Amino acid sequence: xxxxxxxxxxxxxxxxxxxxxxxxxxxxxxxxxxxxxxxxxxxxxxxxxxxxxxxxxxxxxxxxxxxxxxxxxxxxxxxxxxxxxxxxxxxxxxxxxxxxxxxxxxxxxxxxxxxxxxxxxxxxxxxxxxxxxxxxxxxxxxxxxxxxxxxxxxxxxxxxxxxxxxxxxxxxxxxxxxxxxxxxxxxxxxxxxxxxxxxxxxxxxxxxxxxxxxxxxxxxxxxxxxxxxxxxxxxxxxxxxxxxxxxxxxxxxxxxxxxxxxxxxxxxxxxxxxxxxxxxxxxxxxxxxxxxxxxxxxxxxxxxxxxxxxxxxxxxxxxxxxxxxxxxxxxxxxxxxxxxxxxxxxxxxxxxxxxxxxxxxxxxxxxxxxxxxxxxxxxxxxxxxxxxxxxxxxxxxxxxxxxxxxxxxxxxxxxxxxxxxxxxxxxxxxxx
Amino acid sequence: xxxxxxxxxxxxxxxxxxxxxxxxxxxxxxxxxxxxxxxxxxxxxxxxxxxxxxxxxxxxxxxxxxxxxxxxxxxxxxxxxxxxxxxxxxxxxxxxxxxxxxxxxxxxxxxxxxxxxxxxxxxxxxxxxxxxxxxxxxxxxxxxxxxxxxxxxxxxxxxxxxxxxxxxxxxxxxxxxxxxxxxxxxxxxxxxxxxxxxxxxxxxxxxxxxxxxxxxxxxxxxxxxxxxxxxxxxxxxxxxxxxxxxxxxxxxxxxxxxxxxxxxxxxxxxxxxxxxxxxxxxxxxxxxxxxxxxxxxxxxxxxxxxxxxxxxxxxxxxxxxxxxxxxxxxxxxxxxxxxxxxxxxxxxxxxxxxxxxxxxxxxxxxxxxxxxxxxxxxxxxxxxxxxxxxxxxxxxxxxxxxxxxxxxxxxxxxxxxxxxxxxxxxxxxxxx
Numbered sequence: 001x002x003x004x005x006x007x008x009x010x011x012x013x014x015x016x017x018x019x020x021x022x023x024x025x026x027x028x029x030x031x032x033x034x035x036x037x038x039x040x041x042x043x044x045x046x047x048x049x050x051x052x053x054x055x056x057x058x059x060x061x062x063x064x065x066x067x068x069x070x071x072x073x074x075x076x077x078x079x080x081x082x083x084x085x086x087x088x089x090x091x092x093x094x095x096x097x098x099x100x101x102x103x104x105x106x107x108x109x110x111x112x113x114x115x116x117x118x119x120x121x122x123x124x125x126x127x128x129x130x131x132x133x134x135x136x137x138x139x140x141x142x143x144x145x146x147x148x149x150x151x152x153x154x155x156x157x158x159x160x161x162x163x164x165x166x167x168x169x170x171x172x173x174x175x176x177x178x179x180x181x182x183x184x185x186x187x188x189x190x191x192x193x194x195x196x197x198x199x200x201x202x203x204x205x206x207x208x209x210x211x212x213x214x215x216x217x218x219x220x221x222x223x224x225x226x227x228x229x230x231x232x233x234x235x236x237x238x239x240x241x242x243x244x245x246x247x248x249x250x251x252x253x254x255x256x257x258x259x260x261x262x263x264x265x266x267x268x269x270x271x272x273x274x275x276x277x278x279x280x281x282x283x284x285x286x287x288x289x290x291x292x293x294x295x296x297x298x299x300x301x302x303x304x305x306x307x308x309x310x311x312x313x314x315x316x317x318x319x320x321x322x323x324x325x326x327x328x329x330x331x332x333x334x335x336x337x338x339x340x341x342x343x344x345x346x347x348x349x350x351x352x353x354x355x356x357x358x359x360x361x362x363x364x365x366x367x368x369x370x371x372x373x374x375x376x377x378x379x380x381x382x383x384x385x386x387x388x389x390x391x392x393x394x395x396x397x398x399x400x401x402x403x404x405x406x407x408x409x410x411x412x413x414x415x416x417x418x419x420x421x422x423x424x425x426x427x428x429x430x431x432x
Numbered sequence: 433x434x435x436x437x438x439x440x441x442x443x444x445x446x447x448x449x450x451x452x453x454x455x456x457x458x459x460x461x462x463x464x465x466x467x468x469x470x471x472x473x474x475x476x477x478x479x480x481x482x483x484x485x486x487x488x489x490x491x492x493x494x495x496x497x498x499x500x501x502x503x504x505x506x507x508x509x510x511x512x513x514x515x516x517x518x519x520x521x522x523x524x525x526x527x528x529x530x531x532x533x534x535x536x537x538x539x540x541x542x543x544x545x546x547x548x549x550x551x552x553x554x555x556x557x558x559x560x561x562x563x564x565x566x567x568x569x570x571x572x573x574x575x576x577x578x579x580x581x582x583x584x585x586x587x588x589x590x591x592x593x594x595x596x597x598x599x600x601x602x603x604x605x606x607x608x609x610x611x612x613x614x615x616x617x618x619x620x621x622x623x624x625x626x627x628x629x630x631x632x633x634x635x636x637x638x639x640x641x642x643x644x645x646x647x648x649x650x651x652x653x654x655x656x657x658x659x660x661x662x663x664x665x666x667x668x669x670x671x672x673x674x675x676x677x678x679x680x681x682x683x684x685x686x687x688x689x690x691x692x693x694x695x696x697x698x699x700x701x702x703x704x705x706x707x708x709x710x711x712x713x714x715x716x717x718x719x720x721x722x723x724x725x726x727x728x729x730x731x732x733x734x735x736x737x738x739x740x741x742x743x744x745x746x747x748x749x750x751x752x753x754x755x756x757x758x759x760x761x762x763x764x765x766x767x768x769x770x771x772x773x774x775x776x777x778x779x780x781x782x783x784x785x786x787x788x789x790x791x792x793x794x795x796x797x798x799x800x801x802x803x804x805x806x807x808x809x810x811x812x813x814x815x816x817x818x819x820x821x822x823x824x825x826x827x828x829x830x831x832x833x834x835x836x837x838x839x840x841x842x843x844x845x846x847x848x849x850x851x852x853x854x855x856x857x858x859x860x861x862x863x864x
Contacts, residue, residue: 020724024579030766031578031646128576134725136568136576144560144568146463147456147745214459275731278710285729292452292742293566297717299707299729310724313579327757334462 003032003320004039006072006097008063008088009079013102013129014041016309017076018054024313032320036074040066042088067092074319076312077101086110093117093125098319098328100312102129108203108220111210115332124328126315131204132157132284134307135300136314141211141288142331149291150212154426155250157204159282159302160188160195161228165246165267166280168236175231187282197227198248198265205250208286209263212252215338218263224343226266231423235267238353238392238421244269245277249426253346260339262346268426269351295428344401349378351394353421354410358389362415366391369413373406374398390420400424435464435752436471438504438529440495440520441511445534445561446473448741449508450486456745464752468506472498474520499524506751508744509533518542525549525557530751530760532744534561540635540652543642547764556760558747563636564589564716566739567732568746573643573720574763581723582644585684586858589636591714591734592620592627593660593680597699598712600668601677607663619714629659630680630697637682640718641695644684647770650695655682656775658698663855667699670785670824670853676701677709681858685778692771694778700858701783727860776833781810783826785853786842790821794847798823801845805838806830822852832856 005021007014021028021036029035038054042063060066067075067088075092077099079085085106089099094117101107107114107130118125128138132155141150156162160182167178179196182188194200202223209218228248239246247270253262270277275297279285284302289295301307322328356362363380370377376396383390395403410416437453439446453460453468461467470486474495492498499507499520507524509531511517517538521531526549533539539546539562550557560570564587573582588594592614599610611628614620626632634655641650660680671678679702685694702709707729711717716734721727733739754760788794795812802809808828815822827835842848 016724020579024581027581027646027766028579033762033765134580134722135728136572139571139576140568143750144571144746145742146749147452147460148566148742149456149459214463275710278707290566290742292448292738292745294733294736294739295731296567297729297731299727299731301726304726306724307726310577310580310722313724314576317578318575322759325757325759327754327759330465333465334459 002035002037003073003323004037004071005316006039006066006069006075007041008067008075008077010041010043011078012305013078013308013312016305017078017312020309020313028313028317031317033324036316036320039072040069042066063088064091067097068095072097073323074316075099076316077103078312080105082106082109086114089114089125090117093121093123096121096123098124098323100315100319101125101127102308102312103127104130104203104207108206111207112216112332118328119330119333122328124319124322125331126319128315129308129311131207132286132298133300133302133304134310135284135286135298135302137286137298138211140298141208145288145290145293148293150288151254151291152289153208153212153252153286154276155204155208155286156247156276156279156284157250157286157302158195158201158248159284160192161201161248162279162284163187163282164196165228165231165248168231168233169245172233174233175229196229198225201248201250201265205252205263205265208250209252209261212288213254213261213338214334214336215261216332216335217337218261218340222263222340224264224266228267231267232421235421235423238351239269242269242351243272244425245272246423247276251426255341256347260341262341262343264343264346266424268424270426274427344399346400347397348400348403349395349397349425350403350407351421351423351425352392352407352410352419354391354393355417355420356389356391357415357417358386359415362391365413365415366393366410369409370395370406373402373409375402375406394425434467434469435505435755436469436503437748438471438498438501438507439473440499440507440509442473442475443510444737445510445740445744448737449510449744452741452745460745460749463749465756468748468752471504472501474498495520496523499529500527504529505755506748507531508748509535510744512537514538514541518546521546521557522549525553525555528553528555530556530755532558532747532751534559534740534744536562536635536639540638543639544648544764550760551762551765554760556751556754557763558751560747561740561743563639564718564730565732565734565736566742567716567718567730567734569718569730570643572730573640577720577722577725580725582720583686583723584721585640585644585718586708587636587640587682587718588679588708588711588716589682589718589734590627590633590680591716592624593633594711594716595619595714596628597660597663597678597680600663600665604665606665607661628661630657633680633682633697637684637695637697640682641684641693644720645686645693645770646766646768647693648764648767649769650693650772654695654772656696656698660699663699664853667853667855670783671701674701674783674826675704676857677704678855679708683858687773688779692773694773694775696775696778698856700856703859706859776831778832779829780832780835781827781829781857782835782839783853783855783857784824784839784842784851786823786825787849787852788821788823789847789849790818791847794823797845797847798825798842801841802827802838805834805841807834807838826857
């Protein structure tokens, strides 16, 4: 007796899913315990050649009718966007169907609502494909580390920006030039805003924070976000001088008192010996620091039809098995309710390059500013001389607000011509 | 109503588990849906201070009585070794208890028996900690990739040998010297045989192959095994000359026709641009090539009380949840029955450095031998001259038996003084 699957959306990922369900039919049946069968495919317009080789009869434009159809057991949502995806998933859940989705925007904005609706109706909502494509990440965070305490998550979760920064690092190219190459190669969209401004990464950061810290409070709006459009060849060079690379990271961090979490996306200088530094091209990777497990990293392709479809099918097998067993994951039932603290309260470290007047007392004046703000200096070096004199300072960790204010005051010094480069620095947590 | 857990063995990992179950009590209860409670701890001798701070009343020397006690719901086995672990786990399973174990030797030798016993009794046997410590690996292979087709698994699954090879690479040290350092730092045992001869890695390779290819046929005895004791400073130097590092890899590979699998453990030269090449110190990492997902890597600490305990607890939460839901994983129900082919049939590539007589015709004679064996040469270079003349050849892929025979025939040539270095080369699969 086959389980019937409704597919919402039939773009690149949807078509790939249909083909895999067909090609892997026997393996899937064996792993689930019963065959899986596509019962219907909702699309916006009929008649277009889908290249899926499936019975045209399966296509419908009435998604709501499809997700509530009595013979449908499971629903796969690959439309993307907030609406109609959200309403359709809620309809499906209320009708007792389990759902697999790759919709990061929706999960980031309204995941708590969806997951609690799923719990009320004893069905599953799985979404491995929503973060870092095919990399098995949500399941490990949710299940493998269920007996551990995650301290921090550092993620390269946007392939486009990683590709651009990698090119800037390896070829000394500028941002505009590297973006153009990414667009030519199809790694970046014509309108790259969602990627280069960090919106995509911020949505994933919110999802990661919810899972890592078992708190339902985090949405994309809570994530401090800075993109990579301001990253210059000079920043990359400064990073190299410190044996670092520049990466756009999604960072979810437990406060030292453990009573709140910080969630942010911004460029950072990362030591080359850090495993994330070796993640090149458009690959994604997520580095997890857990109390007992220590340092873990998950690496793989962050996007693409095949990888995303693989993640969707993994989830499909899981929800199908749960349904056969008459159970469900009940994700989100355990809500620590940990609040999100502001970026200002988040403890960070700054790398600051200042164009300064080459005369005695410069360092003393700058050091004075750090002291006034209660920020200590980890190391400092003077470079060049005369017109090209630069003072390069790396701070110790301090609240981001104190560091930001320190920079403002440095800007105000008459002997400081300009701030040539400013970036946060991340390394390993000492406590892991 | 608490779930009662029986702990078999109370060494480093066992003691850590007891402490975590206590320290994380509320989180665990929230994640499981009911509290977990240690109901008894089986040890060989009573009276020794366990440093666990638990009620001495919990300790017993009668493990069989403990695992069959009616009030016990779950069993954690951290004794290690084949017996009495196997009998105790089977007793527990027959008595309807789900089991979490970190016992790689037992899983590798007799996993199929244990898993089928578990299926018959509708209970779980989880063993994430058995391979690569805390790295969530078995769950992703078993569940996340359930809708994909794994082509190849390359794993650094033994921290001791990775530490030694890393030292040889970074410090130009010899094997003996690096082993001594590993022993001083506690990364290697006084008797390092299990690690340096590849027995530990072979057991893990068997487990990985079973999961990756859903075949129950693979045991440690089926794994072709070569250790690192023969790896010389010269081999490391040859690898560097090719911009490679030497790693001891566990390799599970689907034959091209997909009808059988090869499982082996031996040192390989790996390009530095490969993600596994960046895995240093005693860290573990497993690189998976899947048809749809592409290239994935899982990285983390491969051993240690904390990491192992973290993996055990993750499994404990999972089996407890399954039990509450009245379900079980039923692992192994899907058996492709793929047979294991011999090392000779496995397709590999060789790097061969020959000390040769420096006279015309040497390359011609060697190339002739390759041709006779139907092995083509990928690249060749001559180094040094006179007494120090070396011919360095890298073959194309060919059955290992043909490559081994080629080397034997080269040895037989009068102009070949000796085989200076011989090692297999791995890279990315072209098809992934």
